[in-house]
Amino acid sequence: MKELEELTGITIPENERKEVQEVLEKYPAKLTDHLISLLKKSKAVAKQFLPNKLELTALYGTIAPYEEGLHASEIYGLERLYKDRAVITLSFGCPAYCRFCFRKSRVLKEKPRMSKQDIDKTVEFIEKEKDIRGVLITGGDPFVCPDNLLYLIDKLSKIEHLMLIRIGTRSLLYQPENLTEDMAKKLSKFIKINPKEPYKSKTLSIVTHFNHPDEITSETVNALQRFTKQGIIMRNQTVLLKGVNDNFQTLRKLFETLVANDSIPYYLFHCMPLQGIKYLRPPVQKGIDILKELSKLSGLISPHYAVVTQVGKIRLIHNSELKYKTKNSQKYVVLKSPYTVKDFLKNTNQKKLPENCYSDKDGLIIADYLDGE
Numbered sequence: 559m560k561e562l563e564e565l566t567g568i569t570i571p572e573n574e575r576k577e578v579q580e581v582l583e584k585y586p587a588k589l590t591d592h593l594i595s596l597l598k599k600s601k602a603v604a605k606q607f608l609p610n611k612l613e614l615t616a617l618y619g620t621i622a623p624y625e626e627g628l629h630a631s632e633i634y635g636l637e638r639l640y641k642d643r644a645v646i647t648l649s650f651g652c653p654a655y656c657r658f659c660f661r662k663s664r665v666l667k668e669k670p671r672m673s674k675q676d677i678d679k680t681v682e683f684i685e686k687e688k689d690i691r692g693v694l695i696t697g698g699d700p701f702v703c704p705d706n707l708l709y710l711i712d713k714l715s716k717i718e719h720l721m722l723i724r725i726g727t728r729s730l731l732y733q734p735e736n737l738t739e740d741m742a743k744k745l746s747k748f749i750k751i752n753p754k755e756p757y758k759s760k761t762l763s764i765v766t767h768f769n770h771p772d773e774i775t776s777e778t779v780n781a782l783q784r785f786t787k788q789g790i791i792m793r794n795q796t797v798l799l800k801g802v803n804d805n806f807q808t809l810r811k812l813f814e815t816l817v818a819n820d821s822i823p824y825y826l827f828h829c830m831p832l833q834g835i836k837y838l839r840p841p842v843q844k845g846i847d848i849l850k851e852l853s854k855l856s857g858l859i860s861p862h863y864a865v866v867t868q869v870g871k872i873r874l875i876h877n878s879e880l881k882y883k884t885k886n887s888q889k890y891v892v893l894k895s896p897y898t899v900k901d902f903l904k905n906t907n908q909k910k911l912p913e914n915c916y917s918d919k920d921g922l923i924i925a926d927y928l929d930g931e
């Protein structure tokens with residue numbers, strides 16, 4: 559805790575020190591120099607990264623499946639939830655830790671990276687599964703192991719039926735200086751547009767993660783430009799966080815800034831129900847209210863709003879009407895997914911649906927999702 563105080567210049571009040579120490583033992587903090595300079599100036603950034611005593615008291619829900627990767631396949635690092643996409647977790651390490659990390663238990667423990675053999679097995683699997691048209695390479699952060707990232711992409715780019723490679727990263731916030739022109743050039747080589755047979759074109763894009771306008775600095779914009787200059791499309795995902803960005807003005811400014819700097823606001827995710835982050839979760843309805851305001855403006859600044867359930871993303875729109883139920887004194891939003899039970903079990907290789915998920919009369923999955931407050 560002392561080190562954290564020295565680095566950030568923030569003093570933890572005497573009456574909170576014991577609890578904060580306990581939080582840090584359970585959920586460590588990790589920061590980068592760039593992040594430290596930002597959180598000194600921005601409460602919104604600080605709230606996302608500094609330990610909070612509320613992390614101890616606000617435990618609820620059956621949490622593990624969200625954090626542990628329910629859909630892990632037999633190949634280490636590979637997950638498949640949908641028919642047409644696979645997720646590859648190249649590394650569970652991250653240059654910094656968000657308090658609301660959706661893979662807290664794996665990222666904080668820094669499970670081992672995928673080995674070259676794991677990568678080879680993953681590529682073999684995708685080669686065989688012709689329905690897979692896209693992959694998301696994620697983490698942790700894939701840029702913490704650039705050699706493996708390039709090794710993986712090189713192999714993936716040779717798979718004929720694979721059309722779309724996406725890299726999910728928050729490194730543009732953590733360490734923008736590490737995302738060099740050389741890396742951008744290397745990645746851009748994997749974009750293969752085929753004017754003669756457009757259906758056979760292949761593209762590579764990057765999904766960034768910015769939650770607040772204070773995160774977009776000149777260093778970040780320069781890093782974004784290094785990629786866009788090489789023809790790499792940048793899209794952004796944002797997590798809706800209580801007291802950070804859960805209001806129209808903040809998100810409007812964030813999305814407008816992103817668009818102006820060549821990153822497309824793509825998803826706004828409701829903050830998932832995980833251990834210790836109740837204090838960061840607004841009600842699901844809050845996102846719909848914000849979407850209503852955004853939908854009066856250019857479509858370019860209106861990302862999809864989605865709730866991430868254990869059976870996959872469920873999108874909501876500006877006039878979605880939510881249904882609720884109460885279980886064990888907790889309020890749940892009842893969400894109808896577009897996914898069938900049959901497809902889910904087949905894609906994930908599971909024998910039954912996860913907890914709080916069940917079938918409707920048409921075989922579609924209904925998910926009861928713990929609401930925020």
Ligand code: SF4
Binds near residue numbers: 652655698699727
């Ligand atoms: S960037 Fe993503 S993986 Fe890394 S700590 Fe934050 S939420 Fe977790």
